[in-house]
Amino acid sequence: MSEEDRAHPFRHSAEDAAEAQTTPDTPQTRNPAYRLAYTDTDFLLREDLRPIRFQLELLKTQTILDERGVESTVVMFGGARIPAPEHADTARTETLASLSKYYTQAEEFARIMTARSLETYGRDFVICTGGGPGVMEAGNKGAHEAGGQSIGLSIVLPHEQAPNLYVTPDLSFNFHYFAIRKMHFLMRARAITIFPGGFGTLDEMFETLTLIQTGRMKRIPFILFGRDFWDEIINWKALARSGTISDEDLDLIAYAETAEEAAAIIDNWPQSAC
Numbered sequence: 116m117s118e119e120d121r122a123h124p125f126r127h128s129a130e131d132a133a134e135a136q137t138t139p140d141t142p143q144t145r146n147p148a149y150r151l152a153y154t155d156t157d158f159l160l161r162e163d164l165r166p167i168r169f170q171l172e173l174l175k176t177q178t179i180l181d182e183r184g185v186e187s188t189v190v191m192f193g194g195a196r197i198p199a200p201e202h203a204d205t206a207r208t209e210t211l212a213s214l215s216k217y218y219t220q221a222e223e224f225a226r227i228m229t230a231r232s233l234e235t236y237g238r239d240f241v242i243c244t245g246g247g248p249g250v251m252e253a254g255n256k257g258a259h260e261a262g263g264q265s266i267g268l269s270i271v272l273p274h275e276q277a278p279n280l281y282v283t284p285d286l287s288f289n290f291h292y293f294a295i296r297k298m299h300f301l302m303r304a305r306a307i308t309i310f311p312g313g314f315g316t317l318d319e320m321f322e323t324l325t326l327i328q329t330g331r332m333k334r335i336p337f338i339l340f341g342r343d344f345w346d347e348i349i350n351w352k353a354l355a356r357s358g359t360i361s362d363e364d365l366d367l368i369a370y371a372e373t374a375e376e377a378a379a380i381i382d383n384w385p386q387s388a389c
Contacts, residue, residue, distance in 0.1 A: 193250025
């Protein structure tokens, strides 16, 4: 039932918002104090209203995903600079060009997961990315090509472009707060995949690992694409040898080189742990 169809005795807030636009022009009505609080952007952007803005960012995305029936997601983290193979010759470094193979694998992985999502009418295994270029675009593209929906969780950045064109339009969200965006990445996650990337990808990877390690988030498949890349970037065994993490913490991480390998890890994950 839509909001308009619900029976209640009170005048709808949208009606008053529209009515307020036709108020006679007087010194009183021109003053910001007279604006309806929920239509007063200046008021909502006040420093002391930050807790309300946090709540709104959490609630808006939550409400829309609930209304769309999305119950679980497969999260794809990865670099915005990873080129598609056809654009590898324009990459800024040879290493970046060589990583274009993971664009292909990300696209194929998203196709595989979305085929499963369609079996649940788009409720489970829904691809979720950061909505940008690179690996994120590949994920949304694979879902689109498979005929399914996918989520894009964008964030306002000075250098960020518009969401990639493969995100399902009514599942394309934009955030101001990194913290709330990260919550939405993980709240419905059924599996996490990490493709080669930079600071943002590292941030997302370590935050997720910390939540799982500390028991703040249940253990789910956590898959790094590209073992050679990650072993060069992070000396995981040195962390264990130093005692700053336990040897068992290394078992939280699985590795894959191909979309099929990653899908097999998810397939073989104990259902009781999901």
